[in-house]
Amino acid sequence: MEFDQVIFCCEVIRKHLIVNKHYHLQLLQNKILIRENLEHIAKYEVVLNLKQQISWKIGENHKIKEFGIRYNNKLKWFKGISDQLEQLKQRISNKIFMTGISNFYSSHDQIGTGASCKVIMIKDYATQISYAAKCVSKEYIRKKKTSDRFDRLVNEIEILRTLKQHPNLIKLQELYEGENSYYLIFEYLEGETLHKFIKNRGHLLTEPIVRSILQQLLLGIRQCHQQNIIHRDMKLENVVLTKLNKIDNIKIIDFGLAIFNTPEIPFSICGTPGYIAPEILNYEENKYKSEKFIYTPQIDMFGIGAMLYRIMTREPLFNAEKTKELLHKNQKCLYTKRSITQYSSVLNLILQGLLEFNPKKRISADQALEILQSQSINQITQRNESTNNINQTEEFQIQTSTDVIQTPYLFPNRKIKTELAFLHSYHINEDRICQSGKSYLPSFSIRQSLDIEHDSLIEETERDQVLEL
Numbered sequence: 001m002e003f004d005q006v007i008f009c010c011e012v013i014r015k016h017l018i019v020n021k022h023y024h025l026q027l028l029q030n031k032i033l034i035r036e037n038l039e040h041i042a043k044y045e046v047v048l049n050l051k052q053q054i055s056w057k058i059g060e061n062h063k064i065k066e067f068g069i070r071y072n073n074k075l076k077w078f079k080g081i082s083d084q085l086e087q088l089k090q091r092i093s094n095k096i097f098m099t100g101i102s103n104f105y106s107s108h109d110q111i112g113t114g115a116s117c118k119v120i121m122i123k124d125y126a127t128q129i130s131y132a133a134k135c136v137s138k139e140y141i142r143k144k145k146t147s148d149r150f151d152r153l154v155n156e157i158e159i160l161r162t163l164k165q166h167p168n169l170i171k172l173q174e175l176y177e178g179e180n181s182y183y184l185i186f187e188y189l190e191g192e193t194l195h196k197f198i199k200n201r202g203h204l205l206t207e208p209i210v211r212s213i214l215q216q217l218l219l220g221i222r223q224c225h226q227q228n229i230i231h232r233d234m235k236l237e238n239v240v241l242t243k244l245n246k247i248d249n250i251k252i253i254d255f256g257l258a259i260f261n262t263p264e265i266p267f268s269i270c271g272t273p274g275y276i277a278p279e280i281l282n283y284e285e286n287k288y289k290s291e292k293f294i295y296t297p298q299i300d301m302f303g304i305g306a307m308l309y310r311i312m313t314r315e316p317l318f319n320a321e322k323t324k325e326l327l328h329k330n331q332k333c334l335y336t337k338r339s340i341t342q343y344s345s346v347l348n349l350i351l352q353g354l355l356e357f358n359p360k361k362r363i364s365a366d367q368a369l370e371i372l373q374s375q376s377i378n379q380i381t382q383r384n385e386s387t388n389n390i391n392q393t394e395e396f397q398i399q400t401s402t403d404v405i406q407t408p409y410l411f412p413n414r415k416i417k418t419e420l421a422f423l424h425s426y427h428i429n430e431d432r433i434c435q436s437g438k439s440y441l442p443s444f445s446i447r448q449s450l451d452i453e454h455d456s457l458i459e460e461t462e463r464d465q466v467l468e469l
């Protein structure tokens with residue numbers, strides 16, 4: 001039966017002192033089988049998962065000569081034809097951690113920093129093609145006693161691997177493990193984040209540009225939602241332009257908080273303050289034990305709404321000096337609602353549909369795309385009739401809809417405050433963060449404790465040492 005599933009095969013040799021041994025290598029969907037003879041059972045078996053490692057030896061011109069697997073606690077090396085081993089590597093490269101990243105890539109500038117990682121540009125020695133390496137230090141993973149952080153890394157990888165290739169979603173290429181870090185290798189996006197793109201422009205973007213950005217965000221997130229994946233951290237910093245200053249192709253990145261949407265997912269407040277769907281902040285676990293929180297793709301739609309608001313006004317959706325105030329406004333969905341006259345009523349109505357307080361009434365990616373593409377205002381005006389009587393200029397509180405949330409929940413302030421106490425960044429709003437030179441707002445997840453511990457990250461000056469041999 002296993003023979004039917006063979007997706008690649010080749011001959012490999014193990015060097016022995018007297019006579020070398022020849023083996024058949026077969027690559028199946030989830031494992032590599034190596035046997036002397038096709039009639040025999042496999043002598044070596046490598047399951048392709050993130051607990052296993054595969055090593056490579058390279059020769060001249062960075063061509064692969066041998067690969068190594070762990071067997072009975074020893075590294076066993078197999079020789080093969082370079083081109084075939086290269087094909088093997090390409091087929092397994094995002095299913096298993098590989099060693100020896102420095103054999104394949106040179107390390108260049110740091111291009112990003114996140115809560116748990118540094119992102120550096122690397123160049124393939126053989127092709128000179130650039131890639132982005134998201135480096136997660138093992139020290140950071142180990143700092144937490146439980147396996148949480150490693151599990152989250154594994155989850156991020158699983159989700160990235162599951163996502164079908166899409167022009168508006170980042171593609172994971174390879175995985176490496178060094179002594180000190182894990183490396184996720186992505187296609188390299190030359191442009192800036194959407195946050196920087198907007199910030200660098202001193203003026204509002206034109207209607208066609210806003211439409212193009214919105215359409216791409218919707219297409220990307222629709223692909224995730226169709227695959228039952230929720231991103232949970234949609235924000236301007238997690239969208240990157242493929243080419244500098246060009247919005248023809250933008251990609252959603254950072255699936256660090258993403259989940260496969262199953263009912264078993266435990267509740268955790270997660271996302272970035274200012275972009276979090278209010279239903280998350282309004283749910284209080286202990287008080288409403290019987291009502292289990294079910295994540296819906298609509299939480300991403302609210303995030304896109306907050307992004308669109310920023311794009312259309314150049315201001316954050318919720319203006320606040322302190323984290324507490326920001327979270328409070330975010331929870332109650334308190335923002336200055338106005339018709340943004342520089343843009344069409346279609347964009348304004350989509351914005352309103354995305355920022356709908358009630359997740360059941362909030363528009364989906366499909367609906368938003370339909371409206372954007374058909375340009376029809378009727379559909380959305382009907383859908384939002386109930387919210388259209390809102391004061392157009394003053395700050396307002398969107399009424400809690402009675403069909404989903406019966407009673408207004410108490411703000412779980414104490415819990416969030418305790419959890420956020422060490423996240424200094426949350427005590428200044430986004431603009432002040434920008435002034436202070438940081439251009440990102442880190443994400444957080446209370447249950448998963450995605451904390452900010454910059455001391456565990458490798459300093460910029462040590463960048464050159466990031467890639468390990």
Ligand SMILES: Nc1ncnc2c1ncn2[C@@H]1O[C@H](COP(=O)(O)OP(=O)(O)OP(=O)(O)O)[C@@H](O)[C@H]1O
Nearest residue numbers: 112113114115116119132186187188189237254256
């Ligand atoms: N493929 C890429 N090409 C270019 N730049 C990238 C790429 N991936 C990430 N970056 C840059 O690195 C920054 C951090 O990356 P990312 O958002 O994935 O990490 P993060 O926010 O730390 O994620 P997490 O908190 O989940 O670990 C991005 O905001 C972006 O500027």
Ligand SMILES: [Mg+2]
Nearest residue numbers: 114237238254
């Ligand atoms: Mg990020």
